[in-house]
Amino acid sequence: MTPTATYRLQLQPDFPFSAAAHAVPYLAGLGVSHLHLSPVLEAVPGSRHGYDVVDHGRVRAELGGEEGLRELARTAREHGLGLVVDIVPNHMAAVPRLNRALWEVLREGAESPYARWFDIDWAAGGGKVLLPVLAGPVGDEIGRLRVDGEVLRHGEQEFPLRAGTAHLPVPELLDAQHYRLGWWRLARTELNYRRFFTISELIGVRVEDPEVFAATHGKILELVRDGVVDGLRVDHPDGLADPAAYLERLSAAAGGRWTVVEKILTGAEPLPADWAVAGTTGYDALHRIDGLFVDPMGAAELIGRYREYAGPAGDRGGDWTSTVRRAAYRVVTHELAAETALLTRLAVRICAGDPALRDHAPWALHAAVRELLVRVPVYRPYATAGAPCTEAARETLPDAVVRDAKAAFSVPEEASAVDVVRDLALGRLGGGPDRAAFCTRFAQTASASRAKSVEDMAFYRYVPLISANEVGGDPGHPAVTPDEFHAFCTRLARDWPAAGTALTTHDTKRSADVRARIAVLTECPEQWSWLLVELERVTPATAPDAQLAWHAWQTAYGCAELPPREMAARLEPALLKAVREAGLSTSWTEPDPSYERAVTDFVAAGPAASSGPVREALERFAGTLGRYVRANVLGAALVQLTMPGVPDLYQGTEREYVALVDPDNRRPFRHAPENGASGEKGELTAVALRLRRERPEVFGESGTYTPLSARGPAAAHCLAFCRSGEVVTAVTRLSLRLAESGGWRGTELALPDDGPWTDLLAPGRKFTGATVAMAELFAERPVALLSRVGREGPAARA
Incomplete structure (x- = not known):
């Protein structure tokens, strides 16, 4: 069943399954159809997020264990709610004493049956896995190592010993293991296993292997089959070797349950059409909604004032495009040096084995890898080695990117290495395990490079309007026109009508209310x-x-x-x-x-x-500025709740919610009001959610989306649309500029027909006629939710 709306709860030891169950009556009354739970499998003790899974076969004991989860599901069912669960296929915690699969690999080496679980370059490590876990160089730390039976201990850390080596002196014992204990700083250049971005404590998992998929998804799929879990949210699909194949296998195993993916789309980039999902988790919608409330002229002026005030230049964010490029160079050459080195080794081996390619020098191949990685315009190419290269895959490394990468070479004759690397990255030079590995690892490294250089570096270097610096956003062009928003929603309704939409998540750097307040600065x-x-x-x-x-x-x-x-x-x-x-x-x-x-x-x-x-x-x-902030907050909330897609509300955001980057936005959810949502935003949220639940034919996958037009001198200050001919959403945008220009001044909104229509946010107010004056429509509040009289349903009467 496709949810009508989901509500994200951030589980942690201070907010376990029992606490979530206590909130169920309130959330059911709010109007959502499903609880959206953060990861529920066994994680590192004390984890406040759960993405550091250590055992895929157990539900997390700190949250209440499997019985606690099943009891939560029963309580939810009693109140008409289902469960959507966040799953983490890309990585797990690299803590040997907690991660049995990793423990066995360290104990038995490449011959372990668990070695297939992880992407380990055994040759690069001389047959060993580098574990960059020591606080200092091994020579300084060797005195803290001690043998305890078949276990090597270093403080609270534990490592398995290779059979028959426990009696050796410590220096010889270290050399005899299938792993190399090393200083944490070695991870940047020496690491030889795939990780999550640059976090060495999270080791990548090879779910493309059917046996690994079965082992890591068995418990979740059991919970799906038992009716405990109704839908899935897939974390970081960009890190997977073949996202399309993985999602197809997951969909088949889960019986086609509603599934969304945390896929970050850049600009107009479409979600791959062959992915077996309902759509993204909604960062693409977040960017479009936020952009509606940014004044483009004021944003440009704000950038000029930022440059005058802060004098940014070079790395310090004087220009968005150059800031991203500089950050990408830093990430590829520093934070991801080990990953870039692996790609270079693969490219060198491939070229050495091909007479037509062997004259490409290693340095040129390394430079080509670097220059292409920093220019990939999206998070990753979606190419599969040995498969035909699609037009969509080619567009991720277009000719313009290749030309630009070649221009970085001081020796033009060597620049042809860029063509080789591009063809390898797109799987166009087929044959052999190294070529397949290069195609896969280039895509995985590109996603890590993009995430680290844009989300985790450039967003903090280029700061004229920090509300625009959100995942999926474009700080260089933060404003979105109504026409652009309508075009996005039309595509969403046509191609991905059950995709997720979001305004605040556990990963947003600032909550929607904080961003709405800051966006007003573009108007003043x-x-x-x-x-x-x-x-x-x-x-x-x-x-x-x-x-x-x-x-x-x-x-x-x-x-x-x-x-x-x-x-x-x-x-x-x-x-x-x-x-x-x-x-x-x-x-x-x-x-x-x-x-x-x-x-x-x-x-x-x-x-x-x-x-x-x-x-x-x-x-x-x-x-x-309070009244203008109010217009932004209410407008963004109503648009998200009524546009195409399935709105996901983050815990507490139905009320005023002020939060900054994690861990601030992951504080335990404690304040579910006994008497339902309160305040103007809470009441609006409850009305819209109940309407969605009661009128699925209007907002669901078969519903339609029609842009509505305003006429008059202030027409640009209204965004309006109609859902399935039955419900009209109208919001005020850029309200400070509107006030400065003299208000609505006779501007009218064209309605789908003569009605009559009633405003569900103020049920006593009704409108008839083909048009309505904006000054009348927004006389009481800067937003309106109109429904045909007689079709209001219980939502209007709540």
Whole structure:
């Protein structure tokens, strides 16, 4: 059954299955059809997210175990709800004492039956797996190693010993193992197993192997067959060797259950049509919804004021396109150096074995790998070695990218190596395991490169409008016109009507309400600049650099609704994470304590100040923009809840929800009101959700989407559409600019017919006629949800 709406609960030891069950009556009353649970399988003890799975055969004991999950499912069923579960096929935790498969590989080496579980380049490690787990060089740590029976211990870490080696002196014992214990810094250049992005603690899993698939999906599929789980959310499909084949196998095994994938689409990139899924989890929708409330002219002016204030240049984000390219070079040559080296080794071996290719020098092949990786315009190419190269796959490495990559070569004659690498990446040079491995690993490395360079670096280097810096977004062009939004929704309704839509997730860097507040700055960039002047005048501490100050002040304004006592506790870790991810003055691996201390001192005295002139100035500014923030918040919420697709609500976001990057946005869900959703946003959410549940023929896969047009001088300030001829959504956009220009001034919205129509958000208000005046429609609130009289259903009467 396709959900009408899902509600994401972030499970963790402080919020187990029993706590989720306690929230079920409230969530059923809210109007969702399914609970969306974060990963439920056994994970590293204490994990607050569950993506570090250690045992695919058990439901996580810290959450209540399998019986706790089944009891939650029973409680949900009693209230008319189903369960959708997040699954993690790409990776698992590289903690040997918890991960039995990895333990056996380390004990038995390449001959272990579990060796097929992981992508390990045994040759690169001299027959050993590098484990970069030591705090310092092995020579400094050797004294902390001790043998305990058949186990080697290092602090709390445990490693299996190869049979017959426990009696050896420690230096010889280390040499005798199927693994090499090493300093954590070696991971960057020496790692020889596939990992999740740059996180060596998460080892990639080869689910393309049928036996590995069966072993890692057995418990989840059992829960599906038993009716405990009704749908699936697939984490990070870009990391898989062959996503299309995996999803086809999963769909067959799960009986075609509703499944969405966490696939990040770039720009107009389509979801591969051959994927056996209902669609994405909704980052593509998030970008389009957010963009509706960004003023393009004001965004351009804000960029100019950012450049004047922060003086960004080079790596410091003076231009979005160049910022991404510089970040990509950094990631490919530094963070992903080991992965780039593997691709180079494969390319060298392939060329050495082909008389027509063997004159390509190793350095040229390495350069070609690097230059193409930094230019892949999407997250990954979808090509399969040995299969025909599709047009969609070719577009992921188009001729323009190849020409640009060749231009980076100082010796033009060597640039033909780019053609070789492109053909290998697209599977066009078929034959042999190395060629198949190159095609697969290039795609997997490209996705890691894109994620790290864009999401985890460029987003923190280019910060004129931080609300635009969200996964799937385009900070270089943050605004989305109504026509562009309508075109997106038309495609969604036609091609992926049961795809997910989202506004806030466990991975968003800022919650939707924070982003909605910051987006208003594009409508008043001059006032924002004046505020910065005032804040600098009254702040007792100086920021370590102007770029950080700009970012910090926008963050503080976006969180202006937080109680003063919470500001420091929430802002400081988020901004420290920002400067470390940016990697300009400090980083996770090479921290600069003095710089970070300057950051925390500035944040405490300025953006996070709980009282005094700084706080007064921020609150005064926020107060002047409150009504325009309200229009953005309500507008975004109503659009998501009524557009094509299945809306996914993140825990607590039906009310005002202020959250920054994880772990701030993964705090336990504790506050389910006993009397249902409250406040204007909560009431709007409940009405829309109940309407979706009661009118599936209007919003479901057979429903239609029709753009509606406004006429008059302020027509651009309205977005409106009709679902299946029965329900009209209308919202106000760019409301500050609207007010400055004199309001609606006779602008009218054309309705599908004469009606009569009633506003479900204010059931006493009815409209008849082919048009309605915008000033009348939005007299009470900046949004409206119209339904034909007599078709309102219980949602309107709730």
